[in-house]
Amino acid sequence: MAEDAKWYVVHTYSGYENKVKSSIEKIIENRNMYDLFDQVVVPVQDVVEVKNGKKKSVQRKVYPGYVLIKMILTDETWFIVRNTRGVTSFVGPASKPIPLTDEEIIAMGIDMPDFELDLEVDELVRIITGPFEGSVGTVTDINYQKKTVSITLSVFGRETQVELDYHILQRM
Numbered sequence: 001m002a003e004d005a006k007w008y009v010v011h012t013y014s015g016y017e018n019k020v021k022s023s024i025e026k027i028i029e030n031r032n033m034y035d036l037f038d039q040v041v042v043p044v045q046d047v048v049e050v051k052n053g054k055k056k057s058v059q060r061k062v063y064p065g066y067v068l069i070k071m072i073l074t075d076e077t078w079f080i081v082r083n084t085r086g087v088t089s090f091v092g093p094a095s096k097p098i099p100l101t102d103e104e105i106i107a108m109g110i111d112m113p114d115f116e117l118d119l120e121v122d123e124l125v126r127i128i129t130g131p132f133e134g135s136v137g138t139v140t141d142i143n144y145q146k147k148t149v150s151i152t153l154s155v156f157g158r159e160t161q162v163e164l165d166y167h168i169l170q171r172m
Contacts, residue, residue: 005038006099007110008081009091010067016086017042020067023084036077038070041110066091068110073097103129106167124172125151127164136172137162 012020021040028037043062048055067087071077078097081087092098100108106129119125123139137151140161149166152159 005036005070005072007068007070007105008073008097008099010069010081011088011091012065012067012086013088014065017061017065017067020084020086023086024067024069024081027080027084031080033077033080036072036074039068041068041070043068043108043110062108068100068108073099106165119149119166119169119171125149125169126172127168128170129168130164132162132164142166 010020021042024037024040028034028040044059045062046057047060048057050056069081071081078090082090082095089095090097119139119142121139121142125137125139127133127135127137132153135153137153139149139151141150143149143163147166148163149169150161150163151169152161154160
C-alpha cells in the first residue's frame with residue numbers, strides 16, 4: 001500500500017455499517033483495487049451486559065452510523081465509496097472528504113503500529129506529540145493493560161505526574 005493512503009470517515013444509514021464495509025470490500029476484490037484501498041473498519045468495543053442476572057459480553061459499535069476507510073483518494077475511489085448502497089456521504093464540508101489527522105487517529109485507537117514497550121521505570125523519555133510535546137520526564141509507573149505510562153514532568157517549575165499513552169513517548 002502506498003504511503004499516501006489516508007483515513008477517511010463515511011456516514012452511513014444507521015445499522016448499515018457492516019453492509020457498507022462488506023460491499024466496499026467486495027468491490028475492492030472484484031476490481032482488484034488493493035493498491036488504492038488499505039482497510040475498511042467498523043470500530044467496535046467489547047461491552048459486558050447484565051441481562052436477567054447473567055453477564056454477557058457483546059460487541060458495540062464505537063461510532064454508530066460511521067465507517068472508517070484507509071484509502072488513496074481519487075475520483076474513482078470517491079465514486080465507488082460514495083455510490084455504495086447505504087452510504088450517505090463522506091464526513092467533511094459539503095461532503096468533501098477530509099482525511100483524519102494523526103491526533104484523531106491516535107485518539108480513536110486505529111492504525112496503531114504493533115510494537116513492544118521497551119521502557120523501564122526511572123528512564124528518561126521525551127513526549128513526541130500532544131500538549132506536552134518536546135517535554136522530557138521520568139517514567140514512574142507502567143500500566144501494561146491500559147498501555148499507559150506515568151511520568152513526572154517539570155511544569156512551571158513544579159513536579160507534575162501525568163499518565164500518557166506509551167506510543168507518544170520516545171526514549172532519550
